[in-house]
Amino acid sequence: MIYQKIKRLYNLSESESFGFSETEIFELEKRLDTTLPAKLKEYYLELGKEENLNYSFNQLLKLNNEVGFSDDGYLVIYEENQAVAFWGIKQEDLILDNPSVYGNYDTIEKSDWEIETRTTEYFFLFMAVFNGTLGGLKYNGNYFGTVDSDIVRSVEQNWTLVPEISRDNQKVYTDDYNEMISLSFDKTNACTAVFIGTSHQNRFDSILENLDIDWSYLSYDDDEE
Template structure:
């Protein structure tokens, strides 16, 4: 399954409908202005999924093509954290690669602090689709900021598959065939301090809530109940 197919499956999109991409002419105009060709995988993403706001703008934000540009130290910037605390980009020297690594600036333009975020552009876009999904992009989502007990972690490890290629020491993400996702926040003492879940399938969501014995801080379906 390709990265695009994984995202499509997670968001339950109809693969026969290609209505979420920018036009070729829009990207070509941006490339002329930047005097470069976008990396192949980033370009392909903009042509297929970049206009879907649930995937790309529910929390963190993918830039519109006209917003793509260089930082002071020549990273091609294309994604930002929802409060602009972190900005993500590709090294100028890596732009000739088809699927280059993505770096996050955790400092400022004047005093940058670049950290490797994902080994490839596609993996970064998958990571952002999952983060955005669990924080509102997926219709059914929930989170808890309580310490998650070891038996719950054990259940997750036994019943879901870890997505090792986008995991870091302070973050672990699990899935069931990209039809639902679970993201765990891990502190320096190996405690799980928060959990985020998401899916576009109500039945799967109910099963997640039932399976994980957690005191939830937020459950999206409770918003619907508040209306009545």
């Protein structure tokens, strides 16, 4: 069900596959001497090769020689666009169908793995929104700066919160997965950034019309250039 929502967001055919082959999955499992969790395998099979979804910002690791175990026992499946953060699944959790995904934000102070999402499906939805609003979706935009509380209230009233991928400092809203709005908050709960994305121009124009924001960037800017 979650992967169908991702397909809707990216305007991909429900009946078409955009992924790796069963043979490629089998070869990876053979190389790693493990069985992939059902929902991870399903994502690779259905959506793993879709460029805008998986490779426009942060990157899904490819099966041939990129996916592998870290020294401390995590199956690493995703990396941040500058390779300073990674996401993976605990080796002992690979027997689960839909295990939690952990992030490793490797800094000087800390390099521990922290839980990112409760399930594998939610992780891929989280990344679909993250990548989509930063360029993966055809129509996208962002604003960095203090956001008026009336605008935050308007988003809360007119779009639906996605609690599974929201947290205190980043709240994600949708209209039935046809468009996404992501709001960033600081420690005082002030909104400091807005990210938007959709595959549909009419929806994009409607968001711009309804949110009175002096956008830092809109994908229309690229068309003008």
